[in-house]
Every structure is written in C-alpha cells, then in structure tokens.
Amino acid sequence: MTRLRRGVGYCVMSGARLPCVLRATACFVYLRMHKPDSDQLYAGSYPAGDLGWWADRIREWNGQGREVYVYFNNDGGGNAVRDAGTLLRLLG
Numbered sequence: 813m814t815r816l817r818r819g820v821g822y823c824v825m826s827g828a829r830l831p832c833v834l835r836a837t838a839c840f841v842y843l844r845m846h847k848p849d850s851d852q853l854y855a856g857s858y859p860a861g862d863l864g865w866w867a868d869r870i871r872e873w874n875g876q877g878r879e880v881y882v883y884f885n886n887d888g889g890g891n892a893v894r895d896a897g898t899l900l901r902l903l904g
Contacts, residue, residue, distance in 0.1 A: 826866070827853055834869065840879040843870075845895065846886055857891040860898060867902040 821838035825831070827846030830853075843866070849856030858866075870880045882899065884892035 836873055836876070836878055839877070840881060841870075841873045843880065843882045845882060845884045845892075849886075852888075854886055855888040855891070856886055857889075858886070858895045858898070860902075863895060863899050864902055867899060870899075870903060 819838050821840050821842050822833075822835045824834060824836075824841060824843045825846065826844070829850070830846065845858070845866075846853050847856065847858065847862075866882075870882070873880050882896070884896045886892050886895065
C-alpha cells in the first residue's frame with residue numbers, strides 16, 4: 813500500500829460535529845480528542861464508557877503493531893488532563 817510505504821498518517825478526530833473516521837494509514841495513529849460537548853468544539857469531559865471504547869481501539873491499533881499518539885484538546889476546565897489520565901488508567 814502506497815500510504816504505508818510513505819509513512820503518511822491520517823489524523824483520527826473525535827469532536828463536536830466532526831467526522832470520525834477510524835483510518836490507520838501508517839505505522840502510527842494520531843488521535844485528536846476534541847469532544848464530547850456537541851455544541852462546543854473544545855469543551856466537556858468524556859464519559860468513562862466513551863474512553864473505554866477508545867481504549868479498545870487503541871489496543872486494536874497496538875495489536876496491529878502501530879504506535880498510537882493521543883492528543884486531548886477538550887481543555888476547558890482542565891478536562892483534557894483528567895481525560896488523559898482516565899484513558900491511561902483504562903489502558904493499564
């Protein structure tokens with residue numbers, strides 16, 4: 813596959829009214845977490861169930877030999893830091 817040969821990674825996004833396409837095109841996956849507030853792009857905290865779902869996706873990508881980089885940008889009120897910590901705990 814040409815995309816894999818060139819190492820170009822698609823950015824998977826989770827956010828308010830943004831398309832979320834689970835596409836891995838390189839030996840790594842870059843995941844941007846903007847959500848979960850449906851009215852504001854960078855607000856709200858992810859429910860534990862949603863983060864559990866993402867933890868499962870990360871495990872799948874890791875199982876395919878891919879490195880996964882996650883960037884939380886739901887920074888209003890410190891949500892990004894809390895959600896990142898929760899995701900790390902879910903991943904063990």
